[in-house]
Amino acid sequence: MFNNLTDRLSRTLKNISGKGRLTEENIKSSLREVRMALLEADVALEVVRNFIKKVKEKAVGLEVSKSLSPGQEFIKIVQKELEEVMGESNESLNLSTQPPAVILMAGLQGAGKTTTAAKLAAFIEKNDKKKVLLVSTDVYRPAAIKQLETLANEIKVDFFSSNINESPIDITQKAIKQAKLKFYDVLIIDTAGRLHVDEDMMSEISLIHKESNPIETLFVVDSMTGQDAANTAKAFNDLLPLSGVILTKIDGDTRGGAALSVKEITGKPIKFLGVSEKINGLEPFYPDRIASRILGMGDVLSLIEDIEKNVDKDKASKLAKKIKSKKSFDLDDFVEQLGQMKKMGGMTGMLSKLPGAANLPDHVKDQVDDNTFIKMEVIISSMTKKERQKPEIIKGSRKKRIAVGSGTSVQDVNKLLKQFTQMQKMMKKMQTGGIRNMMKSMKGMMPNNKFQGF
Known part of the structure; x- marks a missing residue:
């Protein structure tokens, strides 16, 4: 959602965030970039003009807060103006009337x-x-x-x-x-x-x-x-x-x-x-x-609401007890977690709500494909019950059979098993050191530790 606008504005505001102080000149160049970003996003011309005018009026001559750098203050102004353009706050339905x-x-x-x-x-x-x-x-x-x-x-x-x-x-x-x-x-x-x-x-x-x-x-x-x-x-x-x-x-x-x-x-x-x-x-x-x-x-509040709304609390509780009792996290559990993520809009939807996701390299974003989830589920469904419960027994001949049964390749099966192993390690982190260790593990899996939200 709004990927092009997010990428363009993130790059523009990142350039100014490193400035020691705001001047007429660097505001001018930054506003030019913001204007182009909004026009490329097909925002109405009159809206863009008013937006740029208001940001400029608020930024020039502003006494910067001691807790913020001039660049951060400028980003704060842009964010506030975006909110005002879109309506400042949520307006819920008015149902206060004689029914119906x-x-x-x-x-x-x-x-x-x-x-x-x-x-x-x-x-x-x-x-x-x-x-x-x-x-x-x-x-x-x-x-x-x-x-x-x-x-x-x-x-x-x-x-x-x-x-x-x-x-x-x-x-x-x-x-x-x-x-x-x-x-x-x-x-x-x-x-x-x-x-x-x-x-x-x-x-x-x-x-x-x-x-x-x-x-x-x-x-x-x-x-x-x-x-x-x-x-x-x-x-x-x-x-x-x-x-x-x-x-x-x-x-x-x-x-x-x-x-x-x-x-x-x-x-x-x-x-x-x-x-x-x-x-x-x-x-x-x-x-x-x-x-x-x-x-x-990011949008952590909406992500939390998604989790509250879509995650099956009974199943989550059973999984937590299973991990706590030192029973292994198996492929049946893994496919269950994939299903929970799909309910929350898939990896793409979740990623868009995580802070710092916009800073991920393009090649990493391109790899986040929700169709991969479907392929994973098909591969797992081609396994026997024993293979899902004990993935370590899946060797050469079994891999070939699973690949043929799921219409995929042995390389795809290997990739799934590798991703499952990473998830299994994270679950063990939860068992030994709680969710904080799991978050650190997730952060370490991202290229160059770009996930600053953790």
């Missing part, structure tokens, strides 16, 4: 609106402990209603049935009536999208808005469209009173232009990020955390 609280989903076709409606329903039921009803008013797109119904069944959220022969207004009226009758806390209305902003579409959604009187009107937009995402959101906001924005496909957005442009252009906060295709791949938007990640400082 209606949430209206708006957006263009292809932005992932229907999937996001289901993700939002799952998020509200899990985090706000509210009873949610989903309904689709998209009578135009083939199978749109069925798509939402399928997703609702997957996440075990109630769905109000509708069909393409009904009008969107009639569907809305019936869904509201049902939500009141069955005492639902929240009603999420998924509306039809279009390939562009057109009058018919806006007229229809305006009528739905008037009929449903939503407490939240959320605009769903593809972050990969860059500053166009902000401009489209503004066009919607001019005709429909939006309360917030959800940026989708963030995991594929290496630039970050949408995240840095939306709030400034529309005046509306980004409330959520779609971080993966998985049904739990929706995260609240925290400007301070995103600013920290953009500057290569």
Whole structure:
């Protein structure tokens, strides 16, 4: 996420962080680099101009804190300004109203609106402990209603049935009536999208808005469209009173232009990020955390929340007891740990949240490929139960058989066993010296000890 912007800004700010004092000249050259980084990230020109102007005003003539170097102070200013551009703090959903609280989903076709409606329903039921009803008013797109119904069944959220022969207004009226009758806390209305902003579409959604009187009107937009995402959101906001924005496909957005442009252009906060295709791949938007990640400082808070949310505590407790009792860490345990990491967004997702990850050499970053996890699991599944429990017995002929069975090579099997051995050593470190020794071991495995976060 935002890899290109992070790399460029990290290099730029690293150059100034070594300066003994800030001068007009080195601020000028650094700001030029920051400006280019933002423009390359497809941030809207007016947003870039305002950003640079404010940073310059705050930096020039600033009395530097005794605890910080001038370079660190400059980075602090840039970080604070990034937070302000994106909205300063997280703005949660407003559900404080007489039930049902209606949430209206708006957006263009292809932005992932229907999937996001289901993700939002799952998020509200899990985090706000509210009873949610989903309904689709998209009578135009083939199978749109069925798509939402399928997703609702997957996440075990109630769905109000509708069909393409009904009008969107009639569907809305019936869904509201049902939500009141069955005492639902929240009603999420998924509306039809279009390939562009057109009058018919806006007229229809305006009528739905008037009929449903939503407490939240959320605009769903593809972050990969860059500053166009902000401009489209503004066009919607001019005709429909939006309360917030959800940026989708963030995991594929290496630039970050949408995240840095939306709030400034529309005046509306980004409330959520779609971080993966998985049904739990929706995260609240925290400007301070995103600013920290953009500057290569990691996002430890979000990583901790990921662990709390996705790690099976019972399984983790059993593994800890197993290690403590001096029983060996085997390949079944190893594949279990791979599964836990996948739930947290894989190695790529975890790495982006670790401090100092931006300083890793490019060739190391290139090796972090989540597809490797899949290959590892396939190789391990081709082993016998005895081989998984006693990997040391896997020699020549066994390696060949496992390679053939998994459709890989002997070299791949050797690589897996080597990585497993490293993990096994870390687990022994935990047994003898606790988590601190394990962290030191992990740090030592990184090239040139670049992981400063440990």
